[in-house]
Amino acid sequence: MTEFFAGIEQLALARWLKGSFIAYPIVNALHIMSIGALLTSVMLMDLRICGAFRSLPQAAFVALLRHIALVAFAGALVTGSLLFSVKASTYAAMPVFLAKMALILLAGMNFLAFTRLRRATGGDAPARGTTLAVLSMLLWTSVLFAGRFIGFL
């Protein structure tokens, strides 16, 4: 495992990012941009499911925001992997980084649970849907905080 992470750091792309004072801040900025889009779309989607902005049609609103959230997550995943590659072994050994990955996994499972619930109930699933939406907001906020702490621990 140690060799695996050390190997990642030796990849040409990782070595280039380590030394580039233009590429690294750009990737960093794109990561922030993805996170911003992800958190915003997740929050709005979950708040709508909880009953906020009732004037907006739920199905269309949620479908649009879910699409944005998935694209944003893909962006965060790509840019995050690039940032990780520069100091892979250091980050992989940090409890707060591992906590962030575990939280992302939980948030992903929560998303799948919500998708299954919607499919089973055919769209509206008020009670349990709300619980999952609140859980989603909590989990993604925790992911954000854990992520920020990687730079400070």
Place this chain on the structure above:
Amino acid sequence: MQFKAMRSVALTAAMMLAAGTPAYAHHGWSWTQDGFFELRGKITAIYIGNPHATLDVDAEGEAWRVEMAPPSRTIAAGFTEEVAKVGDEVTAIGNRSLEASEKRMKAVRLIVNGKTYDVYPDRVPPA
């Protein structure tokens, strides 16, 4: 139920913010002492690159972490991974952590192999 749920989200976020406030590591100088501090020892690891340049130093058996300037600035001062290697003697002058038990400092000047590198020329001690 829904209002309560949202309120609990807001409360949790506020608590996490409050818990996070004391955390600051290598950014700025707020975490360091005012007076100059000098560390001498052997380099055990060098990292000059994004996001932060660091030096690990063994000083009489104590493992120290020396934080340096942003990597672009460190390299501009002439300090690269080529000018020093693991095992070299180094003198790091700068400010140590306010936390006395923490073996961590931020360097403004590094002296290695007879050469001086001022990574924060505006903060080095007067000659």
